[in-house]
Amino acid sequence: MPPVPSYGMRRPFIGGNWKMNTDHASARSLAHAIDEGIADDLQADIVVFPPFPYLLTVAEVMAGSVVALGAQDLSSEANGARTGEVSAEMLRDVGASWVIVGHSERRHKVGESESLIADKLSMALGSGLRAVLCVGETREERDAGKAHDIIAAQLRSALASVDAAAMVDVVIAYEPVWAIGTGITAQPSDAGEAHREIRSALAGRYDARLASSVRVVYGGSLVPAAAKAIFSVDGVDGGLVGGASLKAPDFLALCSAATVGVAAS
Ligand code: PEP
Numbered sequence: 036m037p038p039v040p041s042y043g044m045r046r047p048f049i050g051g052n053w054k055m056n057t058d059h060a061s062a063r064s065l066a067h068a069i070d071e072g073i074a075d076d077l078q079a080d081i082v083v084f085p086p087f088p089y090l091l092t093v094a095e096v097m098a099g100s101v102v103a104l105g106a107q108d109l110s111s112e113a114n115g116a117r118t119g120e121v122s123a124e125m126l127r128d129v130g131a132s133w134v135i136v137g138h139s140e141r142r143h144k145v146g147e148s149e150s151l152i153a154d155k156l157s158m159a160l161g162s163g164l165r166a167v168l169c170v171g172e173t174r175e176e177r178d179a180g181k182a183h184d185i186i187a188a189q190l191r192s193a194l195a196s197v198d199a200a201a202m203v204d205v206v207i208a209y210e211p212v213w214a215i216g217t218g219i220t221a222q223p224s225d226a227g228e229a230h231r232e233i234r235s236a237l238a239g240r241y242d243a244r245l246a247s248s249v250r251v252v253y254g255g256s257l258v259p260a261a262a263k264a265i266f267s268v269d270g271v272d273g274g275l276v277g278g279a280s281l282k283a284p285d286f287l288a289l290c291s292a293a294t295v296g297v298a299a300s
Contacts, residue, residue, distance in 0.1 A: 045250050047079040047266075047293040048206050048273040050167055051280030052107060052135060052254075055086060062089035066096040068283035075101055079273065079294050082133045082167075083280070087121055094130030105133030108141060109164070111154035123162030134159045135275075137169045137193060139212045149192035156205075157196050165204040167275060168193055169254070170233070174213035182211075186229060187236045199241045206250045207233055208275040214255025216277060223268045226253045230270040259285055262292035 057065060062085050073081060084105040085093045094104050110120035126134060136159060137152040147155075152168075159166045170189040172182040186209070197205065209229045214221050221229075230251050237246035253265050254275030265271060273293040279285040 045248065045272050048250050048252050049079060049081050049286075049290045049293045050105065050133070050135070050206075050208075050252070050273075050275045051081075051083045051286050052138070052275055052277050053083065053085045053280060054107070054140070054277055056281055057086065057089065059089060059092060062086070063092050063096055065281065065283060066093040069286060070097050070100045070102055072283055072287040073100070073102055073290060077101065077290060077294060079290060081290050084133070084135055090126070090131060091129045098130075103133055104131045105135065105167070106131045107135050107138070109134050109136070109155055109159055111151055111158050113158070113162075123158050123164055127163060131164065133165045133167065135167045135169065135208075137189070139169060139171055139210055139215055142169075143173070143212065149189065152189075153193050153195060156193050160197060160201045160204055165206070167206045167208050167252075169208045169210045169275070171208075171210040171212050171215075171229075171255075177211065177213065182229065183232045186232055190233065190236045191240065194237075194240055199245055202237075202241065202245055202249055206252060206272075207237075208252050208254045209233060210254035210275060216256065218256050220256045220258070220261040220265065221253065223264045226265055226271060227268040230268065234270060257289060259288040259292065262289055266293050266295070 082103045082105045084107050106126045109126055110117050110122050114122050136156045141147045156166055170186050172185040176182055176185050211221050233251050234246045237249055250272040252273040252275055253271050257274045257276050258279050276289055
């Protein structure tokens, strides 16, 4: 596989996926602690993804902050008879500018299909939201030597209707399913290989120039102790963080590490 071209222009990205954690009070205090602790001049996109019921509260706490607001999911439909769903317009209405699409917990625990994920991504981008598209293989798929095929297929399906111009609003998160919430961080060499594979798939779908401009981040049991090794891997532009994003000091440490590590790689 050819080396990742050098670019130096991709802005680091760190997302904090709070998943189905926090309550109203703790969401407010976590948002407050992150907002207080973040350096205003940090050269990175920092986004928090609280649960739906707390989006508005976090938006209020972080009004004027450098930290952006995102949602963990959205409906593939614009509005109407979709009980329990939340539309892209509603997310924008409460101040969200980002959304996660295709998280492995939705792929594997909720059963979202590749075509639903593609529809959600199109809905997000068509509605003016920026998206974190998650891809990654299970342990069984990796052990069977299928990791790269799985990732390539996930990208092919999700990006089939996304034109090159819209890719400026997409961050790809490589999240090996076996690393999410398990305490097992991928080896830097495995993360690097997957990131190269993702860029190669992007080059095939679009072109090499676009592939070198899209941000690709790592997610899976990312903690401050592992940050330096992961963020200094060539082509890793930051991270999507679950568990560690619920502790403001850890999340803030990861935000700082991303700017140092990514800038140095
Ligand atoms: C995630 O939810 O995207 C994630 C990477 O979780 P964790 O950091 O807890 O593994």
